[in-house]
Amino acid sequence: MKGVVRKSKFRHVFGQAAKNDQCYDDIRVSRVTWDSSFCAVNPKFVAIIIEASGGGAFLVLPLNKTGRIDKACPTVCGHTSPVLDIDWCPHNDQVIASSSEDCSVMVWQIPENGLVAPMSEPAVELKGHSKRVGVITWHPTARNVLLSAGCDNVIIIWNVGTGEAMITLDDMHPDMIYNVCWNRNGSLICTACKDKSVRVIDPRKEEIVAEKEKAHDGGRPMRAIFLKDGKILTTGFNRRSERLIALWDTKNFEEPMTMHCMDASNGVLLPFYDPDTNMVYVCGKGDSSIRYFEVTDEDPYVHFLSNFVSKESQRGMGYMPKRGLDVNKCEIARFYKLHERKCEPIVMTVPRKSDLFQDDLYPDTAGPDSALEAEDWFEGRNGDPILISLKNGYVPTKSRDFTVVKRNILDAKVPKSTENSSSAQNASFQSDAKLEEILKEIKSLKDLVGSQEKRLVTLEEQMSKLAI
Incomplete structure (x- = not known):
């Protein structure tokens, strides 16, 4: 039976790089x-x-803005x-967080149609x-977490809506943290x-639930991600x-359920997981390939499917959420591969002849x-x-601003498109507050003068009595 090829609807998944006019060219990748x-x-x-003189920067481009990117692009x-x-x-397509060598984390609200001018003021720092x-x-x-x-070997969990550090885990890691991943429900x-x-x-609870020492013996960086069943x-x-x-069961962390040796190279492997299809895509930094696997309950649990190979090596990789894919073309994954000077979309497709919606490829996501x-x-x-259904394709709705019970710092920050309409109202509100403050100060000074007059x-x- 060993020679029998395992059946899988993803066995023939193939990758296809976008044509030149659908790439993003002339980008100085970091x-x-x-x-x-x-x-x-x-x-x-x-x-x-991207590379930026005098600080750190990143580009934000609408997906349809392909072709050569102007050097003056904001x-x-x-x-x-x-x-x-x-x-x-994941809950607002106009909000992005960034972290830097300057020890800070910043959260930005991108205008609905993209940047029209450089953005240097974050919504929250x-x-x-x-x-x-x-x-x-x-x-x-x-939302907002x-x-x-x-x-510094510290993990901080923030309430972005109030700008507060709510949880600080500073005594669990004796060395640098390579990556962190939430489980399916974020518990x-x-x-x-x-x-x-x-x-x-x-x-x-600020406690370690399970720990595996020497998960991998090598000295190069490793990655760990949760699968939807908790493995x-x-x-x-x-x-x-x-x-x-390798695949691990957290209830029995001693030995891996399975471990595959892929190749000998020094490029760090970045795993991307799709919980809907239970597929894992592995991209190595400096590699020119994307390998994909299917995770099942049958031994050996992690089944190699195939790999997509291109000529140029990758500096980095972006992974599109499921709701951004084209269901009419049976697209099950889309990557954005960074070269030295461009970003190239790569589409992963399951070959199907039918034009009907494929329920088995697109469960609710x-x-x-x-x-x-x-x-x-x-x-x-x-x-x-x-979860939402992708049967009629995903139609983006207008993104909502952050809303929390406490005063929300982000509510005061609005995208450029709405800034002009509300600037007069904000100015009026600020001047009213300042006037009220001045009036309070005048009243307290009057009271002070009155008390001094009585004393005099x-x-x-x-x-006069002493003089008499």
């Missing part, structure tokens, strides 16, 4: 030696970390040092790390650390610098609505992703 993906995409925009340029990581908010911040990731189901991990996180350990942490998939190296992919508000999650509640009168009366 040269920072950091193992993040350097690219983030959603159904509206593609964001790419950027998001508020950081004073190179940007290391970017991540789009989050300061709490003492060293560069290399990892950021939004909570999958709770953002996690950051820095080279747990898993981390990969330079000490070669993979940890499962309950962030609200953990890791990519890393052994002592011979061979690249590995996570939509843009959040299941919880930030306060609900910090109080201990959990919520599974709110009594002193004069006492002096």
Whole structure:
């Protein structure tokens, strides 16, 4: 039976690179030696970390703005040092977070139709790390919850709506944190650390739930991601610098369920997971291929399907959420591959003859609505992703501003398109507040003068009596 080819509807998935006119050309992709993906995409925009003089910057381009990108194209340029990581908010397609070597995390609201001028003022600036911040990731189901991990070995979970650091995990990692991943409902996180350990942490209880020391023996960076059933998939190296992919059951962390040796290379493997199809795509930095696997309950659990190979190596990779794909073309994944000077979309397709909607390829997927508000999650509640059907394709709705019970810093920050209409109202509100403050000060001064006058009168009366 070993020779029998395993049946799978994804066995013939093929990748296809976009034509030149559908690429984004003349982009100076960042040269920072950091193992993040350097690219983030959603159904509206593609964001790419670029080389910038005098600080850190990244491009935000509408998906349809393909072709040669003008050198004068406006950027998001508020950081004073190179940007290391970017991540789009899953609940608002106009909100993106960035982290930098300047120890800060910034959250930006992008105007609905993209940037028309350079953006240097973030909606919220989050300061709490003492060293560069290399990892950021939004909570999958709770609005306004953002996690950051820095080279100070500290993880901070923020309420972005109020700009507060709500949870600080500063004594769990003895060395640099390579990556952090939320589980399906955001109740747990898993981390990969330079000490070669993979940890499962309950962030609200601030305790380590499970830990595997020396998950991979090699000294090169590794990655760990949650799968939808709670298992953990890791990519890393052994002592011979061979690249590995392994699957772990957190209830029995001693031995991996399976471990594949892929090849011998020094490029860090970035895994991207699709919970709808249970497929994992593995892209190596500096490689020219994307390997894809299917995870099942049958031994050997992680089944190699195929790989997409191109001529040029990749500097980074962006992964489109499921709701941004073209269901009419049986597209099950889309990557945005960064070259040295361009970004190239790569489409993964299942070959099907029928023009009908393929229910088996597109089960209901996570939509843009959040299941919880930030306060609900910090109080201990959990919520599974709110699913949407892709039967008629995903139609982006107008993104809502952040809304929280407390005063929301982001409510005062509006996209450029609505800035002019509300500027007069804001100015009026500010002048009213200032006038009220001045009137209060005048009243307190009057009261002070009145009390001093009374004191003078009594002193004069006492002096007149002494004179008599």
